[in-house]
Amino acid sequence: MTTTQPRIQWLGRWGFVLAATGSAVGLGNIWKFPYMTGEYGGGAFVLVYLVCILALGVPVMMAEIALGRRGRGSPIDAVRRVAAESGRSAAWSLLGWMAMLCGFLILCFYVVVAGWSFSYLWKMLSGGLAGGSVDDMVAIFAANNASPLNLGLWSTLVTVVTMLIVGKGVQGGIEKSVGWMMPGMVVMLLVLILYGVFSGGFSDALRFLFVFDAGSLSSEGLLAALGHAFFTLSLASGAILTYGSYLPAGASIARTTLTVAVADTLVALMAGLAIFPAIFANGMDPGEGPGLIFMSLPLAFQAMPLGTLFGVLFFAMLSMAALTSSISMVEATVSWLCDRQGLSRRAAAWVAGGVLWVISTLAMLSFNVGADWTLAGRHLFDWLDYLTSRWMMPLGGLGTALLVGFVLGAAPMREELGLSSAWHALWLYMVRYVSPLGILVIFVDALGIVSVEFATHWPFLLGLLLAISLGGELASPRLRRTLSDSTPSREGVE
Numbered sequence: 001m002t003t004t005q006p007r008i009q010w011l012g013r014w015g016f017v018l019a020a021t022g023s024a025v026g027l028g029n030i031w032k033f034p035y036m037t038g039e040y041g042g043g044a045f046v047l048v049y050l051v052c053i054l055a056l057g058v059p060v061m062m063a064e065i066a067l068g069r070r071g072r073g074s075p076i077d078a079v080r081r082v083a084a085e086s087g088r089s090a091a092w093s094l095l096g097w098m099a100m101l102c103g104f105l106i107l108c109f110y111v112v113v114a115g116w117s118f119s120y121l122w123k124m125l126s127g128g129l130a131g132g133s134v135d136d137m138v139a140i141f142a143a144n145n146a147s148p149l150n151l152g153l154w155s156t157l158v159t160v161v162t163m164l165i166v167g168k169g170v171q172g173g174i175e176k177s178v179g180w181m182m183p184g185m186v187v188m189l190l191v192l193i194l195y196g197v198f199s200g201g202f203s204d205a206l207r208f209l210f211v212f213d214a215g216s217l218s219s220e221g222l223l224a225a226l227g228h229a230f231f232t233l234s235l236a237s238g239a240i241l242t243y244g245s246y247l248p249a250g251a252s253i254a255r256t257t258l259t260v261a262v263a264d265t266l267v268a269l270m271a272g273l274a275i276f277p278a279i280f281a282n283g284m285d286p287g288e289g290p291g292l293i294f295m296s297l298p299l300a301f302q303a304m305p306l307g308t309l310f311g312v313l314f315f316a317m318l319s320m321a322a323l324t325s326s327i328s329m330v331e332a333t334v335s336w337l338c339d340r341q342g343l344s345r346r347a348a349a350w351v352a353g354g355v356l357w358v359i360s361t362l363a364m365l366s367f368n369v370g371a372d373w374t375l376a377g378r379h380l381f382d383w384l385d386y387l388t389s390r391w392m393m394p395l396g397g398l399g400t401a402l403l404v405g406f407v408l409g410a411a412p413m414r415e416e417l418g419l420s421s422a423w424h425a426l427w428l429y430m431v432r433y434v435s436p437l438g439i440l441v442i443f444v445d446a447l448g449i450v451s452v453e454f455a456t457h458w459p460f461l462l463g464l465l466l467a468i469s470l471g472g473e474l475a476s477p478r479l480r481r482t483l484s485d486s487t488p489s490r491e492g493v494e
């Protein structure tokens with residue numbers, strides 16, 4: 001059954017920007033980005049990540065929002081409708097299915113990490129982080145994970161809170177909470193950065209984050225940077241597309257995308273600048289892995305004036321940031337359950353929440369009683385992260401780029417994006433060639449199909465391929481038409 005009511009919309013341009021920023025800024029920026037940077041060698045990883053955001057993330061995000069607004073539905077319905085409008089097969093809705101599944105699977109491990117954040121907030125409040133050495137912090141993190149009851153309680157709490165908010169609807173709550181959570185997060189990060197500047201370790205952190213050392217980048221790191229660019233912008237997982245489906249007709253997609261991408265990137269870089277001084281000053285290993293921020297930041301908070309207050313505020317903000325992202329991950333599933341299965345929002349939220357609880361509880365056990373339950377060397381927690389970030393998101397991004405770049409007619413995207421001819425041609429070029437080739441090249445390398453020393457040769461290879469594609473396009477009548485076509489678009493020229 002399909003609903004016939006008009007789709008609810010955000011309160012305005014800022015409603016969408018706030019909600020999309022709330023989705024993008026989350027544990028990915030503050031928990032995952034620093035530990036991945038540590039694992040994959042610092043500056044080189046950061047540079048590739050920034051290139052991926054700009055060259056692949058931004059164009060694909062614009063495409064997702066445009067698809068959502070054009071199709072006005074869950075990812076499955078929106079993609080099917082937009083494809084049908086151009087006379088294309090309904091099979092393209094598989095892209096929507098994959099996105100919806102991807103968002104849901106991410107949430108299954110995300111609630112466990114959000115549970116860490118909540119439990120550290122509680123520890124900060126109750127004095128459970130006493131002890132001044134790195135070893136103490138490592139022991140506290142390990143003890144927090146060792147009890148399935150403790151960890152399960154926190155991830156269950158996150159699941160319940162997420163579903164309560166989602167059940168209430170996308171409006172008001174999200175828009176309002178992000179409005180004060182984001183500035184709060186920025187202030188907390190600034191406090192930590194300032195503390196780092198005066199307490200030592202800051203110049204090491206700067207060098208680690210921003211000095212590009214090509215030799216330290218593995219092809220594994222390249223794929224990780226690509227996957228993370230999609231993860232941090234919430235792409236290919238149904239969130240942005242579904243939020244786009246609530247976007248009012250007049251809002252500029254390009255401007256909102258840039259706002260979200262810039263805010264997201266700034267928060268990630270600030271998180272790096274806040275966390276690494278504490279790591280270097282305490283002689284910790286930047287490659288510590290997922291526990292990195294939970295082991296390093298409490299040490300910094302203990303040593304700084306008003307540390308407990310700042311610590312409480314920080315973990316409160318982190319937990320909020322995690323929630324505004326979690327909400328967006330199930331939004332696609334809930335929207336589909338409402339639109340297609342006829343459930344009420346609240347019922348849809350609890351059905352999704354029930355399934356989520358079972359899978360996330362199993363994922364949580366990876367840290368304690370299920371430590372030996374591995375498949376090909378990975379726990380369920382690692383599998384969920386690996387499958388979504390390394391495979392489903394890049395594949396989803398590739399599919400989206402090909403769909404909007406080659407499969408759909410020119411009109412839908414021109415009308416939705418409303419760019420001037422030159423900007424539209426640039427965007428089209430990015431989604432047709434730069435994004436797919438970037439994704440393919442990194443896949444080819446990761447699969448070991450061709451063994452190339454990517455750290456030194458991949459820019460050259462990519463440049464060559466792009467030059468060929470540009471030459472081909474300029475020669476083709478279709479792009480020439482796009483470039484010279486000055487038909488006024490629906491939203492005017494950007």
Ligand code: PFF
Nearest residue numbers: 024026027028232234237239
């Ligand atoms: N972008 C979020 C973060 O960086 O924490 C994670 C995320 C949210 C991924 C929503 C996917 C998604 F659909």
